[in-house]
Amino acid sequence: MTPLLEHRLLFVTGKGGTGKTTVASALALFASTRGRRVLVCEVDAKGDVAGFYEAPPTGFAAKEVLPGLFAMTMDTEASLREYLKLQLRIPVVGRIGPLAKAFDFVATAAPGVREILTVGKLCYEVRERNYDLVVVDAPASGHVIGQLTAPQAINSLVKVGLIRTQTDWMVELLSDHRTTGLVAVCTPEEMPVSETVELAERVRSETTVELSAVVVNRVLPELFGRQEERVFEALDEPGPRDALRGLTGGDPGPVLEAARLAVTMRRTRSAHLEHLRAAVDPSVPMLYLPYLFTRSHGLRTTRQVAASLGEELGY
Amino acid sequence: MVARDRPRARSRAPADGDRPERSRTRATDRRTTLDGLLAAKEIVVCCGPGGVGKTTTAAAAGVLAALRHGSKVLVLTVDPARRLADALGLEGIGNEEHRVPDDAFRAAGLRPRGQLWAAMLDMKESWDALVRRHAPDARTRDEILANPLYRNISGRFVQSHDYIAMERLYEIHAERDYDLIVVDTPPTRNALDFLDAPKRVAEFFSSRLLRWLIVPYRSRLVNAASRPFYQVADRILGSEFLEDVAQFFILFQSMQAGFAERSESVGRLLADRRTTFMVVSTLEATPLREAEFFAEELASRRLHLGAIVLNKVLPGYLLDAGARAVAEAMRERSGELGRELAPSLAAIGSGLDDPAQIVRVMDEVAESFLNFEVVARREMEERESLSAAPEVLATVPFFDTDIFDLSGLVRLGEQIWG
Numbered sequence: 237m238t239p240l241l242e243h244r245l246l247f248v249t250g251k252g253g254t255g256k257t258t259v260a261s262a263l264a265l266f267a268s269t270r271g272r273r274v275l276v277c278e279v280d281a282k283g284d285v286a287g288f289y290e291a292p293p294t295g296f297a298a299k300e301v302l303p304g305l306f307a308m309t310m311d312t313e314a315s316l317r318e319y320l321k322l323q324l325r326i327p328v329v330g331r332i333g334p335l336a337k338a339f340d341f342v343a344t345a346a347p348g349v350r351e352i353l354t355v356g357k358l359c360y361e362v363r364e365r366n367y368d369l370v371v372v373d374a375p376a377s378g379h380v381i382g383q384l385t386a387p388q389a390i391n392s393l394v395k396v397g398l399i400r401t402q403t404d405w406m407v408e409l410l411s412d413h414r415t416t417g418l419v420a421v422c423t424p425e426e427m428p429v430s431e432t433v434e435l436a437e438r439v440r441s442e443t444t445v446e447l448s449a450v451v452v453n454r455v456l457p458e459l460f461g462r463q464e465e466r467v468f469e470a471l472d473e474p475g476p477r478d479a480l481r482g483l484t485g486g487d488p489g490p491v492l493e494a495a496r497l498a499v500t501m502r503r504t505r506s507a508h509l510e511h512l513r514a515a516v517d518p519s520v521p522m523l524y525l526p527y528l529f530t531r532s533h534g535l536r537t538t539r540q541v542a543a544s545l546g547e548e549l550g551y
Numbered sequence: 552m553v554a555r556d557r558p559r560a561r562s563r564a565p566a567d568g569d570r571p572e573r574s575r576t577r578a579t580d581r582r583t584t585l586d587g588l589l590a591a592k593e594i595v596v597c598c599g600p601g602g603v604g605k606t607t608t609a610a611a612a613g614v615l616a617a618l619r620h621g622s623k624v625l626v627l628t629v630d631p632a633r634r635l636a637d638a639l640g641l642e643g644i645g646n647e648e649h650r651v652p653d654d655a656f657r658a659a660g661l662r663p664r665g666q667l668w669a670a671m672l673d674m675k676e677s678w679d680a681l682v683r684r685h686a687p688d689a690r691t692r693d694e695i696l697a698n699p700l701y702r703n704i705s706g707r708f709v710q711s712h713d714y715i716a717m718e719r720l721y722e723i724h725a726e727r728d729y730d731l732i733v734v735d736t737p738p739t740r741n742a743l744d745f746l747d748a749p750k751r752v753a754e755f756f757s758s759r760l761l762r763w764l765i766v767p768y769r770s771r772l773v774n775a776a777s778r779p780f781y782q783v784a785d786r787i788l789g790s791e792f793l794e795d796v797a798q799f800f801i802l803f804q805s806m807q808a809g810f811a812e813r814s815e816s817v818g819r820l821l822a823d824r825r826t827t828f829m830v831v832s833t834l835e836a837t838p839l840r841e842a843e844f845f846a847e848e849l850a851s852r853r854l855h856l857g858a859i860v861l862n863k864v865l866p867g868y869l870l871d872a873g874a875r876a877v878a879e880a881m882r883e884r885s886g887e888l889g890r891e892l893a894p895s896l897a898a899i900g901s902g903l904d905d906p907a908q909i910v911r912v913m914d915e916v917a918e919s920f921l922n923f924e925v926v927a928r929r930e931m932e933e934r935e936s937l938s939a940a941p942e943v944l945a946t947v948p949f950f951d952t953d954i955f956d957l958s959g960l961v962r963l964g965e966q967i968w969g
Contacts, residue, residue, distance in 0.1 A: 253835075426953045459915045466902075468916065470896050479891065479895040480881075486877040491916060493868065497866070497923075533837075
């Protein structure tokens with residue numbers, strides 16, 4: 237399998253709430269600190285990505301937010317304009333308004349059209365070698381399949397025309413496992429894990445794209461070894477508990493209870509992780525990111541996640 | 552490998568021990584409880600960002616209503632976790648409503664006063680039902696059902712999920728006799744999509760652009776003004792595809808009146824006093840911002856914000872100043888405590904009195920408490936900053952295990968019930 241950062245196009249997906257955008261931002265940041273020229277593109281235009289770098293909101297035109305790191309927000313209409321400017325040599329400038337609207341309209345009916353404008357723009361940046369790596373903050377698990385299969389979908393609906401001639405090279409680029417990869421982000425909880433397992437299966441059976449890594453986010457630390465756990469249990473017995481109260485001058489109850497909660501949470505989550513590991517192809521690397529006990533988000537947090545990712549990737 | 556930026560505990564004023572108390576008062580000061588709210592409403596729309604336990608919360612509210620009120624309750628859900636679907640007897644049930652058997656309640660040691668029903672939304676089936684309802688004749692119906700673009704829409708058109716959820720809600724409310732319907736909304740890119748979905752679908756079918764697209768295929772006369780449009784469209788998409796699209800729209804236009812009328816009715820139902828909205832979130836910053844934005848939108852559309860449910864909230868004892876002092880003492884004097892505690896631990900069992908090991912346990916326990924305290928404090932600050940004013944503000948603690956059966960749903964339900 238191609239090492240993650242040697243890909244040139246990485247789609248990052250995951251169930252809502254798992255930290256998909258955090259991971260995409262951190263992955264792009266890490267690659268840029270390794271000297272790559274990186275574009276990070278958010279597809280669900282919520283304007284989040286810029287916030288992860290504490291940069292002003294981004295638009296369709298990529299902006300350098302940190303040295304070597306560019307950010308943009310996908311806009312299918314702008315993508316269409318750019319495409320027409322590049323591809324069509326007929327005077328469309330005056331007509332482009334209603335055309336874009338019509339396109340939007342057709343795109344609503346045939347989902348492949350909107351998605352092809354997204355994927356097309358991304359593939360274009362890769363093909364033109366404008367960046368060493370393009371990281372996509374892609375739609376949530378359920379929707380990313382539609383995006384990755386858009387070129388094929390278009391191929392089956394559109395038999396001729398300019399678009400048709402454009403999809404072949406995109407299919408090729410997306411199917412090349414050394415170039416394109418998919419990263420699934422999940423947390424060690426029931427729904428995110430089952431969604432990731434389902435995604436891995438759908439990626440295998442419905443797309444030509446390779447699942448290049450699973451990032452497990454918010455992994456809780458292991459508090460005790462087996463013998464330490466015995467000591468911990470014993471601490472909660474009346475004798476040691478009273479002794480502890482006498483020595484610290486306060487009720488140790490809440491502190492012990494918090495540790496118990498942490499242990500149980502970790503244990504429940506481990507079961508989900510085992511399920512995940514067993515269900516996903518063993519050749520797919522799993523990257524574990526620690527739960528961040530931090531007060532805020534922003535660049536500092538993104539840097540922390542980037543550092544953890546780097547460690548997990550063996551840098 | 553745990554990252555952390557806990558403030559140096561000693562340098563902080565330890566005077567906020569009273570703050571969780573105050574926010575508790577705030578939550579219970581509201582006029583209503585969820586119990587009262589659900590008793591007064593016929594429809595509860597459960598919405599919020601992804602990954603916050605929306606589906607489970609909707610199910611829990613429904614279960615509690617069936618248990619406590621002598622009413623007939625339907626939980627209309629979208630994509631439940633498999634074990635939750637099992638608990639509700641939904642596995643393989645699909646679009647049809649299905650009664651959760653009393654046996655399932657008995658097995659959990661419960662005796663419901665009312666009835667609990669559940670149904671799962673099947674997009675394709677629901678769309679097909681819609682087409683059957685609105686199609687003017689059998690031929691049009693069959694042509695639509697066989698059209699490749701239609702199949703694309705019904706299966707993959709993301710917004711169609713939102714539309715279908717609201718459409719099904721309307722249908723069930725109008726045609727069945729449930730006292731209460733709790734609807735879970737589909738995970739969307741934008742939590743508001745489903746509110747606009749009925750209107751958008753209606754607009755979609757009545758749009759001027761639609762007519763534009765259809766014209767050249769109805770009459771081969773294209774006027775000079777629009778000719779360049781078709782030339783460009785042809786060149787990009789190919790005329791064959793355009794023809795498929797036009798064919799699809801021509802077919803669908805025959806159903807436009809039905810759709811438009813229906814979408815107005817759905818809109819009215821959402822704004823009706825019998826309908827209320829329950830926004831679910833956690834106290835993580837991003838979902839909470841999204842939930843707040845949603846609450847504001849509800850207000851601006853004059854829709855009723857009945858409840859905000861905050862899930863997975865860390866326990867209040869993490870904010871206890873006394874507990875923090877104990878944790879700090881444990882961390883700073885772990886060496887001394889290790890030696891001092893050894894005798895009392897030795898009395899419990901053999902091999903428990905290794906001071907080095909006790910020190911490690913002390914360190915881990917203290918560290919863990921202080922770590923989670925940072926998160927609990929952040930959560931509390933987020934909650935204090937919450938400006939939306941629902942009738943009910945419920946807080947659900949972090950459950951240490953997953954919720955996957957009726958007892959679990961009841962446990963969760965009791966937390967929000969009031």
